[in-house]
Amino acid sequence: MTGLNRQTIGSQGIQHKFIYIVSWLSTLSGWLAALMIVSAVGITCQMIYVRAVLNLSTIWQTEAVVYLMISATLMGLSYVQRLRGHVNVDLIPILLSVRMRKYLYFFTLLLSIMIVLIMVVYAFEHWHLAYERNWRSDSVWGVRLWIPYLALPVGFFLLFLQLFADFLAVVVGEDTPFGLEDK
Numbered sequence: 001m002t003g004l005n006r007q008t009i010g011s012q013g014i015q016h017k018f019i020y021i022v023s024w025l026s027t028l029s030g031w032l033a034a035l036m037i038v039s040a041v042g043i044t045c046q047m048i049y050v051r052a053v054l055n056l057s058t059i060w061q062t063e064a065v066v067y068l069m070i071s072a073t074l075m076g077l078s079y080v081q082r083l084r085g086h087v088n089v090d091l092i093p094i095l096l097s098v099r100m101r102k103y104l105y106f107f108t109l110l111l112s113i114m115i116v117l118i119m120v121v122y123a124f125e126h127w128h129l130a131y132e133r134n135w136r137s138d139s140v141w142g143v144r145l146w147i148p149y150l151a152l153p154v155g156f157f158l159l160f161l162q163l164f165a166d167f168l169a170v171v172v173g174e175d176t177p178f179g180l181e182d183k
Helices: 010-052 061-075 077-083 091-095 098-132 151-171
Strands: none
Touching: 010 061, 010 077, 010 151, 061 077, 061 151, 077 151, 091 098, 098 151
């Protein structure tokens, strides 16, 4: 979605407000993902200094970097979707008529929404199991695994919301299928 109007007009007002809120949440999660990556880089630098200069062993740094990078990937999903930053081959949509392009868009988007919704359910179940059973990592640090696992349901849920907002944006005319202009 390129330019989202903040004003809500007529019967489509709720949809526009929903699209704006989801867009804001996706942007926030993108910034959080970026902060996680910067933190992981800082922790890696600290780990290198402790090992190379101070000649000491590290306990928590490697595990923290792994959890931060995986969480950043999951939390950044909705932001990448919002910006259409994924790899996109639009040869088929370009060759299709406007009507067929819309059908293809809705088919692929609805399929994506269903798959991501399944991921949300299983991710929540996995996170809840880790929380309920107080799972800990097998390292010396012994981090409670529900903390890094929380990125699974949250990241996929935000992606679900962004996909649904993209769907709604095309339905209400705020956006075009695949971001392509009509012929």
